[in-house]
Structures are given as C-alpha cells and as structure tokens.
Amino acid sequence: MVSYKFTLKSTPNAQGDYFINLVLIKDRTNTSLSIKKKCNYEDWSFETERLKKSHKEYKQINDLIEKYSGRVNNIIHEFELDETPFTLQDIITKFKKDSGKQQALSYTSFHESLIEEIKNAGKLSTSNIEKDTLKSIQRFFNRTEITFKDLSVDAIYKYQSFLSSNNNSQSTIGIRIRTLRAVFNKAINREIIPSTMYPFDKFKVSKIKESGKKEYLSEEELELLKNAELLNKSDIIARDMFLLSFYGRGINFIDLIQLKKTDLYKDTITYKRSKTEVIVNFKINEHWRRKIEEYVSPADSIYLFNIIHNNQSSKIYINNRKRKYLKIYINIPLKTIITDLNIQKKITYYCARHSFATILKFNNISVDIIKEALGHKDIKSTMSYLNTLPSNTLDKMIDDIIF
Numbered sequence: 001m002v003s004y005k006f007t008l009k010s011t012p013n014a015q016g017d018y019f020i021n022l023v024l025i026k027d028r029t030n031t032s033l034s035i036k037k038k039c040n041y042e043d044w045s046f047e048t049e050r051l052k053k054s055h056k057e058y059k060q061i062n063d064l065i066e067k068y069s070g071r072v073n074n075i076i077h078e079f080e081l082d083e084t085p086f087t088l089q090d091i092i093t094k095f096k097k098d099s100g101k102q103q104a105l106s107y108t109s110f111h112e113s114l115i116e117e118i119k120n121a122g123k124l125s126t127s128n129i130e131k132d133t134l135k136s137i138q139r140f141f142n143r144t145e146i147t148f149k150d151l152s153v154d155a156i157y158k159y160q161s162f163l164s165s166n167n168n169s170q171s172t173i174g175i176r177i178r179t180l181r182a183v184f185n186k187a188i189n190r191e192i193i194p195s196t197m198y199p200f201d202k203f204k205v206s207k208i209k210e211s212g213k214k215e216y217l218s219e220e221e222l223e224l225l226k227n228a229e230l231l232n233k234s235d236i237i238a239r240d241m242f243l244l245s246f247y248g249r250g251i252n253f254i255d256l257i258q259l260k261k262t263d264l265y266k267d268t269i270t271y272k273r274s275k276t277e278v279i280v281n282f283k284i285n286e287h288w289r290r291k292i293e294e295y296v297s298p299a300d301s302i303y304l305f306n307i308i309h310n311n312q313s314s315k316i317y318i319n320n321r322k323r324k325y326l327k328i329y330i331n332i333p334l335k336t337i338i339t340d341l342n343i344q345k346k347i348t349y350y351c352a353r354h355s356f357a358t359i360l361k362f363n364n365i366s367v368d369i370i371k372e373a374l375g376h377k378d379i380k381s382t383m384s385y386l387n388t389l390p391s392n393t394l395d396k397m398i399d400d401i402i403f
Contacts, residue, residue, distance in 0.1 A: 001026070002024060002025065002026045002076050002079075002080075002088075002091070003024075003025045003026075004022060004023060004024045004025065004069075004072055004076075005022075005023050005025075005049055006020060006021070006022055006023070006035075006049040006050075006065050006068075006069070007020075007021055007023055007044075007046065007049065008020060008021065008039075008041065008044050008046075009021050009032075009034070012041070013038070013144055014144060016040070017038040017039060017040060018038060018039060018040070018041055018044070019034045019035075019036075019037070019038045020034070020035050020037045020038065020039065020044075020061070020065070021033060021034050021035070022034075022035055022068060022072065022095075024072075024088045024091055024092070026087075026088050029088070029120050030088070030116075030120065031088045031089065031092065031113060031116060031117055031120075032113060032116055033092055033095070033096075033109070033113060034109045034112075035064065035065070035068060036109075037061050037064065039051055039055050039061075040055075042054070043055040043058070049065070050062045050065060068095075071095060071098055072091070072095055075091055075094050075095055075098065076091065078094075079091065079094075089117075089190060092113075093190055093191060093192075096192070097191075106145050106146060106147050106148070107137075107146045107147055107148045107150065107151060107183070107187075108134070108138070108144060108145050108146045110148075110183065110186075110187055110192055111130070111133075111134045111183050112134070114130060114183060114186060115127050115130045115131055115134070118130060122315050124315055124316065124319040125254075125319065129175065129179060130179060133175070133176050133179040133180065136163070136176055137151075137159065137176075137180065140158075140159050140162045140163075148184075148187065148193050148197055149197070151180070151184075151199060152199060153199045153202045153203050155199075156177070156180070156199055156200075156203045157203065159176075159177075159180075160173060160177065163176060174205070177205050178205055181200045181205055184197075184198055184199070184200060185198075214351070214354040215345045215346055215347055215348075215351045215354060216345075216351055216354040216355040216357075216358045217343070217345070217347065217351065217352075217355045218355075218358075219359060221341075221343050221345075222246070222355065224341050224343070225239060225242070225243075225337070225338075225341065226239075226243065228337065228340075228341060230337070232333070234328075234329055234332075234333045235333045235336065235337055237329050237330070237333070238329060238330045238331075238332075238333035238334045238337060239334075239337060240291050240294070240295075241253070241256070241329070241330050241349060242330070242334060242347075242349055242351075242352045243287055243352070244256060244287070244288065244291055245349060245352035245353060245356075246352040246355055246356050247284075247285050247287050247288060248269065248282060248284075248288065249280060249282045249356060249373050249374065249375070250352060250353030250354075250355075250356040250357060250373075250374060251271075251280075251353075252273070252274065252275065252350075252353070253322055253325075253326055253330075253349055253350075254274050254318070254319070254322050255271055255273055255274055256305070257303070257305060257307040257308055257318070257321065257322060257325070258271075258274070258303070258308065258318065259271055259303065259304040259305065260302050260303055260304060261297075261301075261302060261303070261304050262302075263304065264284070264292070264304060267283055267284050267289075268281055268282070268283050268284070269281060269282055269283075269284055269288075273375040275375075276375055276376065276377045277377075278375040278376065278377055279375075280373075280375040282373075292304060292305070295307070307321065307325060308321060326349055330348075330349045331348045331349060334347055334348060334349065335347070353374070356373075356374075357370060357373075357374060360373065367379060367382055367383065370382055
C-alpha cells in the first residue's frame with residue numbers, strides 16, 4: 001500500500017524559506033520530490049497540506065498541488081492494477097515523465113532525494129559523504145540550486161581546481177568527483193537525464209592523481225606506542241583503542257563499539273562488518289582480554305564495551321557516538337602521543353588498520369588471506385587497498401645488490 005502527502009522540507013534554505021515536497025510512503029520507507037515551490041513556515045498548513053491565504057500565491061500553488069495530487073493518485077492506481085512489483089522510485093520516474101519536466105529536474109533536487117534514500121537505508125556515513133559533496137558543489141557555484149547542465153566538463157575541471165585551491169587532499173578530491181559521477185550515473189539509469197548529458201566521457205576521474213599515502217606505524221613504532229609511559233587517562237584510552245583495532249585485524253571503530261557480548265565465544269570474536277557485511281572472526285590476545293575487563297559494560301548491557309549506553313540501537317545515535325568518541329577520546333590524544341614519541345606521522349585510529357595490513361604485506365602474506373583478514377568483499381578492493389600501502393620489497397632488493 002502506497003500513501004503520499006505534501007509537506008515542507010525539514011530544513012529551510014539560506015533565505016529561511018521551506019521548499020514544498022511531495023512525500024511518498026511504502027512499506028515504512030519514504031522518498032520525497034520537491035515541487036519547486038517554497039513558502040514561509042507560518043504560511044503552510046500541515047492539516048490541509050496546502051498554503052494558507054497569508055501567502056500571496058496561495059491560490060496558484062494550491063491549484064498546482066491539487067493537480068499533482070490527482071496525477072500521483074492515477075499513477076499509484078495504475079501500478080496497483082498492474083499487480084507487478086514496483087518501487088517508490090518507479091512512481092517518481094513516472095510522475096516526472098507525465099509532468100513533462102523530466103529534463104528540468106535540477107541536480108540539487110535529485111542529489112537530495114538520493115541522500116534521503118541512502119539515509120533511510122541506514123547508511124549514515126555514506127549519506128554524510130553525499131551531503132558534504134552536495135554542499136561543496138553548492139559552495140563552488142555559490143548558490144543552492146544547481147542544474148545538470150551547469151555541471152559541464154569545463155565546470156567539473158574548474159570544480160576540481162576549486163577543491164585543490166581550498167586545500168582539500170587528493171583523496172578528498174577523488175571522493176567528491178567520484179560521488180558526483182555516481183549521481184550522474186544514477187540519474188541516467190533512472191531516466192532523469194539523457195546519456196548525452198554525461199560529462200565523464202571526457203573528464204576522466206582516473207586521471208585524478210592521488211598521493212595514495214596511508215599513514216601507518218612500523219613494528220618499531222608500534223613498540224614505542226605500546227611501551228610509552230602515559231599518565232593522562234585520555235591518552236591511555238586512545239592507545240588502548242588503537243591497539244584493539246590493530247590486534248583485532250584492523251576493526252573499524254563503528255564495528256568495535258557495536259560488538260555484543262554474544263559476539264565473544266571461547267576467545268574468538270565474530271562480527272559482521274558494517275561497511276561490507278562480510279563476517280569477520282579473530283582470536284583475541286592478552287591485550288583484548290585486559291581491555292574487555294577494563295572497559296566492561298554494565299551487566300544489563302548487550303554490548304561488550306562500555307561505549308554505547310542504555311542498549312541504544314538507533315543508527316543515528318551510534319553514528320553520532322562514534323564521531324564524538326573518535327574525535328575527543330582517540331584522534332586528538334593520539335596526535336599528542338605520536339608527537340611526544342617523536343614519530344613524524346599524522347596518526348589516527350584508522351591508521352591501526354593500515355598498520356595491520358602493512359605488516360601483513362611486509363611479511364609476504366598472500367592477498368587472499370589479507371582480503372579475508374580485512375573483511376573485504378572482493379579481491380579487487382584488497383588489491384586497491386594494498387596498492388596504496390608502502391612496499392619494502394624494492395628497497396630490500398636494491399640494498400642486497402648495492403650495499
């Protein structure tokens with residue numbers, strides 16, 4: 001069963017106005033589409049889903065909403081009569097075609113609808129990347145509404161220069177451009193724009209030169225970290241969490257904090273990676289045993305560590321908790337610790353994963369085993385990951401020959 005309503009977007013634009021959205025709901029999920037009209041919050045009636053008479057264009061816009069309401073009613077009725085499976089996106093695609101405005105849909109509106117879809121699917125980290133990319137493009141154009149036509153080949157080259165001039169790393173530039181390309185691909189696949197508008201036939205994302213440098217700690221530097229005399233509690237927490245990741249096969253922090261007591265059985269941790277949904281298991285060492293005791297959660301908690309409180313399972317809460325804990329209790333103190341140890345590297349929690357993979361690589365462990373250890377979905381991801389990590393093989397060969 002599909003339902004729909006007309007309502008205001010949850011956040012206003014820079015001028016304080018709210019765009020009016022058509023929201024479709026099916027199987028407890030929803031997606032929205034802007035009707036390209038806006039108003040003040042006070043001018044909208046949530047009961048009637050129409051503009052109040054206080055808005056100077058209330059009659060024209062309400063007539064338009066009435067027209068759209070009839071159109072979406074007919075589309076839903078047609079899909080339900082057909083008795084074949086359909087999605088909310090199918091309804092939106094048909095609605096745009098029937099409206100004769102398929103080509104006129106702005107890049108901004110389409111990207112915003114994708115962000116909502118990703119967020120509703122529970123992929124909060126990905127939705128944040130998408131949101132940051134859209135905001136970055138809007139800053140480049142210095143306006144909120146961007147059309148697909150605005151994003152020409154020339155504009156994308158200029159956008160790349162804009163990112164570079166604002167001190168974005170090559171890795172960040174790559175993420176922004178690839179996200180932009182993915183939006184275009186989805187718009188073409190969903191018949192929002194024609195393939196002739198695709199700018200990435202001429203702008204090659206692969207040409208973006210990434211330094212590919214991933215910071216890591218060598219075995220000697222890891223020993224320095226492990227043996228450092230730390231007095232500050234926050235420093236001790238930061239080191240403990242970094243080493244938990246290193247000894248836990250580079251476990252991501254989002255997965256670490258969500259480990260449940262039931263995931264530990266006979267000295268073995270088994271969990272599903274949030275990013276890839278691959279099952280990973282590893283045997284805990286003495287460091288893990290000690291830290292499980294030190295950071296033990298209350299008896300009534302389902303979680304292994306005392307980081308997520310009150311058995312919270314909300315993805316938004318967990319994602320916010322992850323960000324705050326990483327920043328305050330881990331990454332900031334780690335910076336101080338590494339500086340005090342005279343290690344000239346920018347180390348964060350995630351570098352524990354790089355350190356783990358680097359040591360495996362240095363010890364000639366096969367790619368298949370590294371893939372399984374890291375919890376990658378396919379060998380291609382592992383090869384790409386390893387290619388950005390350092391290699392000491394060539395140096396060793398040269399040393400053996402010359403020195």
